[in-house]
Amino acid sequence: MRKSILGYFMTVLMTALLLCSLFFYQAMDHVILSITKKDMQILMSQVHQDITHQGWQYLKETWQQDDIRLTIFDLSGDILMDSIYDPSDIVEEDCQEVQHALKLGQGYTQRYSASMEQTMLYFTYYDQDLSIVVRLGLPRLTLRNYHWQLVPSVLLSGAMALAIAWILSRRFARSISQPLNEIADEMIKLEQHVYDLDFKTYSYEELQRITQATRSLSQSLASYIAQLEREKKIRQTFFANASHELKTPLTSIQGYAELLENGLLEDESLRKEALQHLKKETKNMSHLIRDILMISQLEAKDVKVTLEDIGCYLFLKETVDDFQTLAHQHRVTLHWQCEQSIHVWMSRDHLRSLVHNLLANAIKYNHEEGNVYMDAYVKDQSFILSIEDDGLGIPLKDQSHIFERFYRVDKGRSKKVGGTGLGLSIVKHIVHYYNGTIHLTSEENIGTKMTVILPVIQKGDDIS
Numbered sequence: 001m002r003k004s005i006l007g008y009f010m011t012v013l014m015t016a017l018l019l020c021s022l023f024f025y026q027a028m029d030h031v032i033l034s035i036t037k038k039d040m041q042i043l044m045s046q047v048h049q050d051i052t053h054q055g056w057q058y059l060k061e062t063w064q065q066d067d068i069r070l071t072i073f074d075l076s077g078d079i080l081m082d083s084i085y086d087p088s089d090i091v092e093e094d095c096q097e098v099q100h101a102l103k104l105g106q107g108y109t110q111r112y113s114a115s116m117e118q119t120m121l122y123f124t125y126y127d128q129d130l131s132i133v134v135r136l137g138l139p140r141l142t143l144r145n146y147h148w149q150l151v152p153s154v155l156l157s158g159a160m161a162l163a164i165a166w167i168l169s170r171r172f173a174r175s176i177s178q179p180l181n182e183i184a185d186e187m188i189k190l191e192q193h194v195y196d197l198d199f200k201t202y203s204y205e206e207l208q209r210i211t212q213a214t215r216s217l218s219q220s221l222a223s224y225i226a227q228l229e230r231e232k233k234i235r236q237t238f239f240a241n242a243s244h245e246l247k248t249p250l251t252s253i254q255g256y257a258e259l260l261e262n263g264l265l266e267d268e269s270l271r272k273e274a275l276q277h278l279k280k281e282t283k284n285m286s287h288l289i290r291d292i293l294m295i296s297q298l299e300a301k302d303v304k305v306t307l308e309d310i311g312c313y314l315f316l317k318e319t320v321d322d323f324q325t326l327a328h329q330h331r332v333t334l335h336w337q338c339e340q341s342i343h344v345w346m347s348r349d350h351l352r353s354l355v356h357n358l359l360a361n362a363i364k365y366n367h368e369e370g371n372v373y374m375d376a377y378v379k380d381q382s383f384i385l386s387i388e389d390d391g392l393g394i395p396l397k398d399q400s401h402i403f404e405r406f407y408r409v410d411k412g413r414s415k416k417v418g419g420t421g422l423g424l425s426i427v428k429h430i431v432h433y434y435n436g437t438i439h440l441t442s443e444e445n446i447g448t449k450m451t452v453i454l455p456v457i458q459k460g461d462d463i464s
């Protein structure tokens with residue numbers, strides 16, 4: 001990059017120098033011509049005075065200027081006097097300037113003179129009183145005539161300009177390439193997972209923008225990587241917990257299976273008990289697998305979810321009917337109410353899982369003769385579902401954790417009632433999927449109330 005900046009600079013400079021010289025040459029030529037013309041006018045006025053006072057014949061003797069040719073013509077164009085040649089020797093070239101002067105009074109002409117063997121500038125003047133045409137002739141000087149005086153200074157100034165440009169362009173190239181190298185060195189640190197980049201302050205605004213953009217990019221990258229790490233950790237913990245949760249029922253199933261296989265359970269009632277255990281453990285396992293699948297589906301945001309219009313009243317009525325057996329087992333009474341007209345636009349699986357988990361918890365973590373109250377209504381553009389029980393309640397210290405995966409307040413009790421520890425985590429995921437919120441109020445031995453608030457979604461609305 002430095003080399004190309006240098007090359008670019010030098011090319012620009014050379015072009016500028018060449019163009020400058022060209023324009024200078026033209027301008028100087030013009031200046032020389034106008035100075036010469038002015039000089040000739042002054043000289044001519046002197047000549048005119050001398051002729052008027054002393055006659056042109058007198059000039060023949062007195063004319064001293066070697067480099068200026070003075071010629072006097074009669075009106076027919078014949079030479080009466082010439083300061084350099086004898087009139088009889090001159091084979092005068094086509095003197096258009098005489099015709100010009102006769103026509104216009106005076107004027108300049110530039111042409112090649114065969115007798116002088118060079119290009120001449122003539123100033124010709126028609127003296128009407130004396131009936132003569134006076135002509136002053138000077139070699140036409142151009143800048144070329146001063147070449148040898150000019151060449152050394154042109155070369156010297158050119159060389160100096162090149163040297164200064166070389167030094168300045170090197171400095172300029174360095175002032176750009178060095179910061180870029182420093183920025184690149186800092187950015188390479190990202191490869192070593194160093195995200196806290198330390199850039200200098202640069203005077204160029206563009207470089208400042210690069211460092212600012214890179215710094216904010218590296219910060220977002222750091223957050224992103226941290227988020228990935230966090231998610232990785234959560235996944236690892238989840239899989240470790242899930243494997244652990246699966247291992248326990250599997251070991252139990254294996255144990256009972258071996259007992260049955262080896263015929264160690266001779267008693268019919270023991271065999272029946274073992275089979276019941278096997279049934280219970282497999283049921284637990286299938287619930288666990290169902291919940292794990294549900295969680296991973298909710299987390300994989302690209303999984304297609306089919307939304308549908310669900311009439312809440314009928315849906316809750318069927319759900320309560322399904323739960324009557326469980327409620328009966330736990331000697332808990334279910335109470336519920338729902339406005340007939342309520343319709344929600346959501347996935348039936350999601351709504352089922354949401355209501356099932358909350359209702360099951362309210363029944364399972366209750367005591368005999370307990371009550372569960374379910375209420376569904378629409379308020380302020382939100383669908384509200386509250387499930388309240390007068391059961392065991394949740395200790396304050398556990399309340400902030402119960403939505404975590406596999407978190408159980410009382411592990412023994414949860415397992416006994418067939419809990420997987422994933423129910424509320426699933427509920428939280430579903431609520432978030434619909435941009436809703438869930439609120440918990442609970443007091444130990446008094447009861448628990450879960451309130452889900454979901455924004456009412458109409459058919460065709462986008463959930464983002």
Ligand code: ADP
Pocket residue numbers: 357361362365366389391392393394402403407408409410414415418419420421422423424425448
């Ligand atoms: P689980 O499968 O163990 O029921 P959840 O995620 O559904 O898992 O609930 C987490 C824990 O929160 C439960 O183990 C239970 O201790 C507690 N919990 C949930 N709902 C209630 C409730 N209504 N009353 C008392 N405790 C509850």
